[in-house]
Amino acid sequence: MDKLQRKERVAAIIKILSDNPNKVFSLGYFSDFFGSARSTLSEDISLAKKVVEYLGCGKIETLSGAAGGVKYTPGLSEKLKSEFLNELCEKLSSPDRIIKGGYIYMNDIVFSPDISSKVGTILAAYFIDKNVDYVVTVETKGIPIALMTANALNKPLVIARREVGVTEGSSVSINYVTGSSKKIQRMSLGKRALKKGSRCIFIDDFMKAGGTANGIVELLKEFDCELVGIGVLVEASADKKLVSDYISLLTLDMVDEENGKIKIYPTTNN
Amino acid sequence: MDKLQRKERVAAIIKILSDNPNKVFSLGYFSDFFGSARSTLSEDISLAKKVVEYLGCGKIETLSGAAGGVKYTPGLSEKLKSEFLNELCEKLSSPDRIIKGGYIYMNDIVFSPDISSKVGTILAAYFIDKNVDYVVTVETKGIPIALMTANALNKPLVIARREVGVTEGSSVSINYVTGSSKKIQRMSLGKRALKKGSRCIFIDDFMKAGGTANGIVELLKEFDCELVGIGVLVEASADKKLVSDYISLLTLDMVDEENGKIKIYPTTNN
Structure with a gap:
């Protein structure tokens, strides 16, 4: 040619x-x-x-x-980022997203390649100077966003599982307590998934109290790895947080099941 | 400007x-x-x-x-595609990937944003003219590849779960029998995940006999949706297939645990 x-x-x-x-x-x-x-x-x-x-x-x-x-x-310019996050809030505040128990349905949003790639690009920007070795998430709903964050950072993605699969080889499991419902949960990770001494960030779609993030800290300790950042798409404002240092793009302020109202807005303190 | x-x-x-x-x-x-x-x-x-x-x-x-x-x-030109798939085979045939039970460790490969995006691009090309409405996968290992396929096709991704989550709302569950080990498994999907009458493709990282693909067919029936294609990264040649019409990029021919040998090559009949 x-x-x-x-x-x-x-x-x-x-x-x-x-x-x-x-x-x-x-x-x-x-x-x-x-x-x-x-x-x-x-x-x-x-x-x-x-x-x-x-x-x-x-x-x-x-x-x-x-x-x-x-x-x-x-990256996204401040203008594009703000437009995108506001559009996302508009989509997420539709009353038909309310699910019994005070949850909102987000699967179509967080699984959309178009949206998750923009979310990943925005989240990655917060961690670009953190010398990150791995992006870590827990199955299942956070995977698309975490993958797109890893893609933007050009770093491998590591997925902790709820149950040990046969295709992981030897693995390490830990127990952790969820922050809001105080249930004991378990997560595990194949031994070969992380190199000792690595710097990791935890990416997820949703954070209530941050119990899962604490679980990740425990899990990473078993691998002699360090958690150097947490990024989530949505945080629930109602829950007292177990972790202090994190980035959220949106804040879910209220789900009023009775009157069919959702209050969600871009997080302001970033 | x-x-x-x-x-x-x-x-x-x-x-x-x-x-x-x-x-x-x-x-x-x-x-x-x-x-x-x-x-x-x-x-x-x-x-x-x-x-x-x-x-x-x-x-x-x-x-x-x-x-x-x-x-x-x-898309990838035939030359770039062939180079990429051959490199992938080389990486996957490393003896230290052998896991007891005749499996090979692929998590670092299938979770890599770099690799999964190329795999997604290649798989998408087979289905571009199929008028696809959704890309469907089952958690967990196939998600990155399925997301990247959905991204290349500009279609939404739908993830069936092993267990019903509280954030899905009403959901439909089905039982299916795995093809190789004849175990009964369960998968479920939120009722709002798919629009009635949609055309779906199923994307996964690995196919043995195709029991999961059959499960997807059952699940889609519950939604009055049609499976119009199956694409996997790796198929195991040893297992008799329960499905006939599928695309695989690589064929895993043999895992010899005793002698530490793996035989894997690009699938030839595409």
């Missing part, structure tokens, strides 16, 4: 970087790939940076030094 | 299309967004098509008619 021209090369660079978030590509890689001089590519990359800024979808950075190169960090 | 020039606009178009796979954007949308004439944009889109073709990462199509516009369908 013919050599690409600048107007095509800038697009190709954006596509490659965008398909590989937070992966560093050397200038040499692009130079070989396109058969272009490095100086030409530097100009291409400047244009790519401008486009990403224009779209408000993250940033492209040039890193210097031996491990240097170019990388794309996905 | 200044108006973008062609060399930037082509890149912006690719980024927007690529972040929204299989979503149709009207020419009018781009025309408003960039403040450019439609004729100019048509040329931009031709360049974007060329770039995607050059990279072997799917295709950009122009659809005519009232619902017309431009859309990007992710």
Whole structure:
């Protein structure tokens, strides 16, 4: 195929970087790939940076030094983020989402690839400088968001199970107490899932009191790993929290079953 | 911000299309967004098509008619697909993956955002013309691949559960018999998860005899929905299949625990 021209090369660079978030590509890689001089590519990359800024979808950075190169960090501009979270609140406050017991139905939201990828991009931004080795979640409902967060950070996802599967090999199980209903629960993780001494973040769809987060801390201790951050899509404001340091994107303030009212808004203290 | 020039606009178009796979954007949308004439944009889109073709990462199509516009369908060229699947086989044949019972450890592979997104892109391509309404999977290990398939198809993901959760509302449960071990299992799905009369595909990480796929057929019947396709990452060749029409990307031929040997290769009949 013919050599690409600048107007095509800038697009190709954006596509490659965008398909590989937070992966560093050397200038040499692009130079070989396109058969272009490095100086030409530097100009291409400047244009790519401008486009990403224009779209408000993250940033492209040039890193210097031996491990240097170019990388794309996905993101949403404050404006896009605020629009997205407000739309989400509107969807989630529909009275027909109320489920007996004061819950709201969120599966269609948290399982939607479109929504979970944006949520993952937004959550990842809070942890990008935390030197994260793994994104950890507990089955089941948090998995899509956690996967998309891991994707944006370019880090592996680890899923703790409620029950031990036969395909995990040796595993470690712990007991923990749920924060709101004080029930004893169990979670387990295959021994090979985490490398000793790793830094992990816990991502989930919903947090009431934070009992599950505490369980994750216990589980990580068994692997000599550290929890360096917690991020959830929705926190319930009614419950006193067992954990202090976490990020939530939305706050569920009230579910009034009797009058069919839900109060949910973007969390303000981020 | 200044108006973008062609060399930037082509890149912006690719980024927007690529972040929204299989979503149709009207020419009018781009025309408003960039403040450019439609004729100019048509040329931009031709360049974007060329770039995607050059990279072997799917295709950009122009659809005519009232619902017309431009859309990007992710894909991998035959060359990239074959390279990727061969690399995957190499990783999966490492003897330290053998787990007692003739299983191989795949969690790090199927939970990796990088790998699951490529697997999802490849699987989606088989079902793009099937008029799919939902991608269905059963918790837990198939979720990342199913989510990425749903993402590539721009369709919602639905996850059947092993146990009924309190946050699903009313749900339907069925019993099914596993194909290889003849155990009775149960799966359930919230009543609001699927619209009556929908066309669904079932995506999973691993298929032995296909008992789970049969369970999905039963479950979908309860919702008056139809299973129009099955796609799995790995099928085990040893087991006689209960389902005939399915796509697998890799075939696991043999796990020799005693001698520490695994035989796995890209499935040839696709």
